[in-house]
Amino acid sequence: MSESNQTRKVNNLRQVLLTIVGRKEKIMLNNTNAYTTPEMQWPNLFNTYQFLKRTDATTADEKIISYLDQEVQKAVESGFATEAELKKRLRTNLVADKKVKFRGQMDKLYLVSLFDEYTKPTDADVRQQYRATTSTVKLSKSKWQYTVEELKQLDGDEDFWRSIYNNIASIQSKKPEAFAQYFGANGYMIAMDAKDYARQRAAACKNKTVVPTVPVNLTLEEKIAKGIPVVITPEIVRELIKLYPNVTAEDTSFNKSDAEAIEADKAAKAAELAAIKEAEAKEKAEAKAERERLAAEARAKRAEAEAKRAEEAKAAAEKAAKRKAIEDALRAKMAEAKAAKTATTTTEDEGSTDPSPEDKNYGISPDMWAEEVDKENNRPEIIVPPASPEMVIWERASKLRDEFARKQTDTIYVWDLEVEFSIDIDEALDEIVKQYPDNFEYDFESGEIRFF
Numbered sequence: 001m002s003e004s005n006q007t008r009k010v011n012n013l014r015q016v017l018l019t020i021v022g023r024k025e026k027i028m029l030n031n032t033n034a035y036t037t038p039e040m041q042w043p044n045l046f047n048t049y050q051f052l053k054r055t056d057a058t059t060a061d062e063k064i065i066s067y068l069d070q071e072v073q074k075a076v077e078s079g080f081a082t083e084a085e086l087k088k089r090l091r092t093n094l095v096a097d098k099k100v101k102f103r104g105q106m107d108k109l110y111l112v113s114l115f116d117e118y119t120k121p122t123d124a125d126v127r128q129q130y131r132a133t134t135s136t137v138k139l140s141k142s143k144w145q146y147t148v149e150e151l152k153q154l155d156g157d158e159d160f161w162r163s164i165y166n167n168i169a170s171i172q173s174k175k176p177e178a179f180a181q182y183f184g185a186n187g188y189m190i191a192m193d194a195k196d197y198a199r200q201r202a203a204a205c206k207n208k209t210v211v212p213t214v215p216v217n218l219t220l221e222e223k224i225a226k227g228i229p230v231v232i233t234p235e236i237v238r239e240l241i242k243l244y245p246n247v248t249a250e251d252t253s254f255n256k257s258d259a260e261a262i263e264a265d266k267a268a269k270a271a272e273l274a275a276i277k278e279a280e281a282k283e284k285a286e287a288k289a290e291r292e293r294l295a296a297e298a299r300a301k302r303a304e305a306e307a308k309r310a311e312e313a314k315a316a317a318e319k320a321a322k323r324k325a326i327e328d329a330l331r332a333k334m335a336e337a338k339a340a341k342t343a344t345t346t347t348e349d350e351g352s353t354d355p356s357p358e359d360k361n362y363g364i365s366p367d368m369w370a371e372e373v374d375k376e377n378n379r380p381e382i383i384v385p386p387a388s389p390e391m392v393i394w395e396r397a398s399k400l401r402d403e404f405a406r407k408q409t410d411t412i413y414v415w416d417l418e419v420e421f422s423i424d425i426d427e428a429l430d431e432i433v434k435q436y437p438d439n440f441e442y443d444f445e446s447g448e449i450r451f452f
Contacts, residue, residue, distance in 0.1 A: 035089040037080065039071045042094060049111055051262050059252045062237075064111070065118050067254035084121075091119035106177060113181050117141075143167035145182055147190055148197045149226055153218070161202035168195040291445050298415035298447065302425050309420070390435070396421055397432045400440065404451040414447040 038044060048067060052060040068090075076083050094115040102108040120141055139146075143164045146154075151164065168191055171178055179187035218228070220239045387395070399419045404412065414425065421428040429442045429449065441450040 062252035158205035164198035
């Protein structure tokens with residue numbers, strides 16, 4: 001092999017390896033689970049928030065944000081990612097994705113709004129352009145979250161104010177409840193006032209160029225002085241502590257006792273669920289054993305009844321055979337006597353071969369003769385065609401229906417049936433249910449027969 005061919009093959013192999021590694025890295029980057037820790041993912045956060053609400057609803061909002069902030073700080077300290085990068089990932093996983101997914105589910109959307117406020121970029125990170133030819137207006141939160149007092153500190157062109165107006169109108173039509181969640185009880189009117197102000201400013205800017213100015217961001221102390229609503233986040237809490245170091249208040253941070261309480265609650269629920277499952281399994285086993293016992297008793301009764309019917313049928317058959325033998329013997333004897341009498345004697349009626357009335361018994365008991373002759377003369381000749389399988393099933397279904405009518409109920413257990421069939425009762429019921437599924441139903445395990 002020449003050196004050039006060998007070099008080419010090595011280069012091809014290297015290219016294949018690089019392609020495989022590149023694909024692997026791409027897959028890892030697209031794996032959203034690697035972007036955050038399990039504690040920061042929605043299922044854990046939602047369950048934790050539900051527990052905190054059950055424990056103390058007044059502090060649940062602050063504690064869930066405190067818990068999430070603690071997990072973020074732990075991840076930052078361990079080198080998982082920077083705080084800004086983590087909040088960006090959380091904003092994608094907990095806010096952007098969930099706003100659409102939980103549409104109409106107010107309890108979950110409220111938690112999403114808390115995460116929305118916590119993960120918002122700082123003022124230094126937000127730069128929104130309105131027309132490349134104009135100056136930039138800095139916004140620190142969503143457009144619909146500004147009050148009239150805050151909007152008065154901003155200045156911009158017509159497009160800027162139209163965007164404020166349109167954003168509030170969009171939230172008004174899609175999620176009007178968001179105003180109350182963010183501003184409070186009078187949130188809807190606060191937002192409508194801001195919408196009207198934005199419309200007025202847009203109208204004023206029309207047909208003229210307005211040079212926007214970058215407003216001075218208000219400090220927390222200035223917002224408090226002006227009565228501007230503020231959503232409590234860990235950063236806001238830290239600023240409040242600096243502003244009011246001597247004020248004492250209830251601790252709303254997520255602490256060790258909260259974590260222990262959550263774990264205890266999980267363990268208690270798991271034990272309770274295990275006990276319920278065990279009780280259900282025991283109840284099912286007992287019910288199954290009882291059904292099997294009742295079914296066995298019913299089968300034994302049916303077997304006993306079937307044996308009794310077989311004995312009766314056998315006795316009836318033997319009786320019929322004996323009766324037929326007697327009839328055959330009588331007919332043979334009568335024929336023999338008649339032939340002998342005809343050969344030796346004649347009646348007064350010349351030419352007649354009938355015996356005289358006094359000789360008609362031919363030596364047979366008059367009573368037996370009369371009885372047998374009467375049977376022979378009066379026996380009708382009836383030809384009964386064999387019943388079709390459908391007719392047999394219909395007759396059995398009619399018996400079962402009459403049983404329901406007699407007991408005036410629509411449910412009977414198989415062991416309580418007083419109807420007899422010529423085959424096993426389970427087979428008969430299966431045939432009836434298959435033939436008439438709209439009228440009968442039979443549960444073999446419970447032994448329950450229903451008629452409707």
